[in-house]
Amino acid sequence: MKRQQIINGVIALVIGVLIFVTPFIFIGLTAVKSAAEASQLGLSWPSEWLFWDNLVAVIQARNYMLLLAYFNSTVITVGAISLLVISAAMIGYVIQRRPSKWNGFIYALILAGLMIPPAVVPTIWLLKELHLFKTLHGMILIQVAYGLSFSVLLFRSFIASIPRDLDEAAIIDGAKPWQVFFKVILPLLKPVTVTVILVQSVTIFNDFTNPLYYLPGKDNVTVQLTLYNFQSQFSSQMNLLFMNILLVTIPPLIMFIFFNKQIVKGMTAGAVKG
Amino acid sequence: MATVRLKNIHKEFNGVKILKGIDLDVNDGEFCVFVGPSGCGKSTLLRIISGLEDATSGTIEIGEKDVTKSDPIDRGIAMVFQSYALYPHLTVRDNIGFGLSLAKRPKSEIKERVNAAAEMLQLESLLDRKPKDLSGGQRQRVAIGRAIVREPEVFLFDEPLSNLDAALRSKMRIELTELHATLNATMIYVTHDQIEAMTMADKIVVLNAGHIEQVGTPMELYHHPQTPFVAGFIGSPKMNLFEGAIAKEHNADLYGIRPEHLTLSPKEGKWKGVVKHIEQLGADAIVHIHVESLGMLVARADGDFSITAGSTIYATPQEGKEHLF
Numbered sequence: 001m002k003r004q005q006i007i008n009g010v011i012a013l014v015i016g017v018l019i020f021v022t023p024f025i026f027i028g029l030t031a032v033k034s035a036a037e038a039s040q041l042g043l044s045w046p047s048e049w050l051f052w053d054n055l056v057a058v059i060q061a062r063n064y065m066l067l068l069a070y071f072n073s074t075v076i077t078v079g080a081i082s083l084l085v086i087s088a089a090m091i092g093y094v095i096q097r098r099p100s101k102w103n104g105f106i107y108a109l110i111l112a113g114l115m116i117p118p119a120v121v122p123t124i125w126l127l128k129e130l131h132l133f134k135t136l137h138g139m140i141l142i143q144v145a146y147g148l149s150f151s152v153l154l155f156r157s158f159i160a161s162i163p164r165d166l167d168e169a170a171i172i173d174g175a176k177p178w179q180v181f182f183k184v185i186l187p188l189l190k191p192v193t194v195t196v197i198l199v200q201s202v203t204i205f206n207d208f209t210n211p212l213y214y215l216p217g218k219d220n221v222t223v224q225l226t227l228y229n230f231q232s233q234f235s236s237q238m239n240l241l242f243m244n245i246l247l248v249t250i251p252p253l254i255m256f257i258f259f260n261k262q263i264v265k266g267m268t269a270g271a272v273k274g
Numbered sequence: 275m276a277t278v279r280l281k282n283i284h285k286e287f288n289g290v291k292i293l294k295g296i297d298l299d300v301n302d303g304e305f306c307v308f309v310g311p312s313g314c315g316k317s318t319l320l321r322i323i324s325g326l327e328d329a330t331s332g333t334i335e336i337g338e339k340d341v342t343k344s345d346p347i348d349r350g351i352a353m354v355f356q357s358y359a360l361y362p363h364l365t366v367r368d369n370i371g372f373g374l375s376l377a378k379r380p381k382s383e384i385k386e387r388v389n390a391a392a393e394m395l396q397l398e399s400l401l402d403r404k405p406k407d408l409s410g411g412q413r414q415r416v417a418i419g420r421a422i423v424r425e426p427e428v429f430l431f432d433e434p435l436s437n438l439d440a441a442l443r444s445k446m447r448i449e450l451t452e453l454h455a456t457l458n459a460t461m462i463y464v465t466h467d468q469i470e471a472m473t474m475a476d477k478i479v480v481l482n483a484g485h486i487e488q489v490g491t492p493m494e495l496y497h498h499p500q501t502p503f504v505a506g507f508i509g510s511p512k513m514n515l516f517e518g519a520i521a522k523e524h525n526a527d528l529y530g531i532r533p534e535h536l537t538l539s540p541k542e543g544k545w546k547g548v549v550k551h552i553e554q555l556g557a558d559a560i561v562h563i564h565v566e567s568l569g570m571l572v573a574r575a576d577g578d579f580s581i582t583a584g585s586t587i588y589a590t591p592q593e594g595k596e597h598l599f
Contacts, residue, residue, distance in 0.1 A: 168326050169359035173373035173420070174347035183376075187363040 027249070030242035038239035054243040061240070065218075066226050066247065073222045075136055076211075077204045080143035081197055084151055087144070088196065089189055092155030093181055097167065113149030120213050127214060139215045146210070147200045158192040159185065191265050198259050202252040223248040276337030276350065276427035276460055277302050278323060283332035285318055285484075292318050294484040296332070300428075300462060300477070305454050308464045309471040310481035311507070317432055319481070320464045324353050324430050337427055352421035353430040356437065358413045360405040360420075366392075367401040370419045391423040394456070411442045418453070431463040435470060447473055468508055472496070480504050502599050505530050511560055511572050513597065520568060521598075530597035533560065536573040536589045540581075543588025547571060549581055563587055 022043075030038045031054060033046040059066050095106055123142070124133060132138030162185065170180045208224035215222065227244055256263075278300040285293040293315045300306040308316040321327040323334060325346035333342045341349045352373075360369050367388055368375075374384045392398045395415045405413055414434060421429055431450075435443045451474050454461055465471055471478050472492045480487040480495065480503070488495060488504045499505035505513045513530045521529040537543065538561065547565035556577050563571045573589055581587065 163357055163359065165355045165357045165359035166361065169353070169355060169361075169420075170372070171326065172324060172346050172351070172353045173424075174376045179376060183372075184361055 027242050027245055030238055031246045032243075033239045035237045035239050038237070038242065041238065050239070054239050055247075058240050058243045058247065065221055066223070066244065068219070069221045069223045069226045072136060072220060073205055073224075076139050076143060076222065077201050079137070079140040080147070080204050081201050083140065083144045084147050084200055085193055085196055088148055088151035089155045089186060089193065090181065091148075091152045093159050093185055095152075096156045096159045097164070110149045110152055113145075114153075118146065124214065134215060134217050134220060136215075136220070139211060139220075142210055142214050143204045143207070147203065151196045151200065154192055154196055155189065158189060162188055191262070194259065194262050195265070198255055198263050202255060205252055206248075277335075278306075278428055278460060278462065279335040280319075280323070281333045281335075283319065283322060283334070284330045285315070285322060285327070286330045292484055293322075293329075296486060298479060298486065298489065300460060303458050303460055305451075305461045305463065305474060305476045306479060307471040307475035307477070308462065308479050308481055309466065309468055309507070310487075312466060314481040315484045316464045316466075316481045320353075320430055320432055320462060323349075323428075323462065324351055325349050326353075350427035351430055352424050352426035352428075353432065354414075354417045354421050354434045356433040358405070358417040358437075360413055360416055362405055365402050365404055366397060366408070366416050366419075369405065369416055370397075370423050372420065373424045387423050387425075388419075391419040394422065394453075395419050410438050411446060414438065414446060415449075418450075422453075422457070427460065429457075429459055429461040431461065433465055434463075436465070436467070443470075450474060468510065472508070478508075480507060482507075499530075499597060502528050502530070505597055505599070511574065514568075514571050516568050524596065524598050526598035528599040530599065531591045531595065532597075533572045533574040535592045535595035536571070537592060538573055538575050538579065538581075539588045539590070540585070541588065543590040545571065545589045547587060547589065549583050549585050549587055552581060552583055561587070563589060565589070 026043055029043065029046060030041070032049050032051045034048065034050055037044075037046060095103060127133035127138050127142075130138070132141065166184055166188075167180050170184045175183060206224060207222070208228075211220070211222040211225055212228070226248070227241065231241060278298075280296050280298040283293055283296040284291070296319060308319060310316045318327060322329045323336075325341070325344060329342065333340055335341065336349055336351070346353075361372065364372065370391055371384045371388045374387060379387075388401070389398070392401055395418060397412070397415055397419055400408060400412060400416075405416065408416065414437075417434070434450075435446050438446060447470060450463075454474075463470070463474065475492055477489060478492055478495055479489050482503050487507075488500045490498075492508075495504060495508045499508060499513075502515055506515060509532055511533045513532045514536075515528055515530045517528055521527055523529075545563075545565045545568060547563035547568075549561055550564050550570070551562040553560040553562075554577070558577050559575045559579055559581070561573045561575050561579075561581060563573060565571050571589060575581065
């Protein structure tokens with residue numbers, strides 16, 4: 001490697017660290033400071049480390065609201081992801097394998113789902129009519145609807161890379177259409193399924209605005225909304241707010257760190273063909 | 275085992291006629307090869323027999339039963355695909371037994387039949403491997419095993435050897451012929467490779483542009499081609515075909531002579547020409563000769579025949595070996 005290349009690499013690394021790592025250091029440091037120190041919002045070293053005290057305070061705040069929020073967010077994420085993966089894989093399979101005159105219209109709908117921003121008030125009105133407003137399963141359906149277009153496109157392009165001969169071999173072997181899908185195609189969708197699970201679960205788990213609109217109520221709190229609650233309650237206690245940020249950031253962060261390669265693999269698979 | 279009877283099969287895709295009225299009987303236990311150039315409709319015809327594709331019109335009978343509207347599974351057929359189409363996530367054992375497990379056969383029976391098929395194809399040591407861990411020839415054998423295990427009445431092969439290298443292809447040709455002899459099953463085999471057709475078939479069906487040009491045994495097609503297309507398609511190198519004076523001399527539109535039915539001599543003969551190119555194959559040499567009155571003429575000579583490009587040579591057709599159309 002040439003000297004100039006090394007210098008360029010080091011400069012890129014320093015910029016990268018400044019942009020991506022500094023915020024995490026700031027969160028980490030503020031989260032362990034005392035209330036007074038944290039209110040200065042600086043990158044200074046804490047005079048005393050209050051990690052455990054702040055952690056307990058955040059968890060106990062508002063009658064263990066954070067734990068309830070974790071439970072709610074987990075239910076929403078798991079429920080939405082399960083529905084999303086199964087329905088997106090099936091839709092992707094059908095539109096890829098069975099071209100019809102409706103395909104153009106279906107694609108238009110999928111693209112509309114990606115491009116047109118959701119209208120909140122009519123959605124709330126619809127949810128109310130369906131008695132789904134302020135319910136976890138209503139929230140799950142919202143998340144499925146919002147994530148479906150992207151997931152269908154990922155599945156569709158991946159399925160395009162699976163030879164049609166496999167479907168036909170299964171049909172010759174006596175498989176019914178649902179058996180072709182569940183016994184032959186679905187097991188082969190593992191890479192893209194993992195990608196969809198990771199990307200969408202992080203999105204849904206981190207979602208702040210949608211639960212804010214569609215899931216009001218103290219019992220319905222999700223992890224990101226606990227930040228909102230803290231901000232009003234402890235407006236001067238930035239240390240607790242940042243400890244809370246730290247706690248709700250960790251699960252998605254871990255997923256990204258461990259499954260980073262898998263995400264890229266699933267995103268690019270099927271990109272060449274189809 | 276069963277006969278396959280096709281009656282007036284037509285197929286259209288978006289108004290384009292792919293098959294234009296195919297009538298064909300494949301007898302019980304026969305090894306029938308569909309051969310023809312790319313796009314002649316041979317694979318489409320096989321897919322129509324399998325039930326993967328519907329005929330626009332016409333009927334298909336397998337074993338005296340009209341199966342035109344039946345699902346593939348109810349036709350008593352098994353198919354081997356060009357790409358092998360093995361299920362990548364299943365082991366060889368599960369690939370072979372997939373059809374039986376779908377049919378909800380008892381586990382002991384599946385095991386027994388899979389083992390029997392594996393033994394026949396020498397796959398016993400590979401049963402627990404995944405398809406990605408197998409060579410091309412092994413994958414092809416697994417695909418054949420998957421067909422055998424279902425004990426179908428008719429085997430369908432869609433260019434099964436075209437992904438293999440030349441040496442393996444020749445080996446698999448022999449294996450398939452032996453398999454046919456062992457099972458004595460009706461087999462329909464699609465290929466564009468006339469060597470496969472000639473070496474394996476009991477009956478060859480030559481297809482061209484959606485219709486049957488000729489049906490016959492390999493030697494019938496070789497010795498008595500009924501159309502110029504068959505004459506040109508069967509045999510390698512292909513038959514020399516000439517219009518014009520030479521054809522008129524024999525009161526025909528087209529005069530044909532196979533390269534192996536030309537005798538070459540440096541001194542005398544019927545046609546004098548100049549050697550343009552020589553393809554040396556070892557045992558044989560394919561000689562391309564330019565003859566003033568005919569154009570390019572291809573002859574097969576003995577590998578030891580001493581000749582160089584640019585030299586003058588005489589070619590003489592062997593008596594009674596000419597083909598007239």
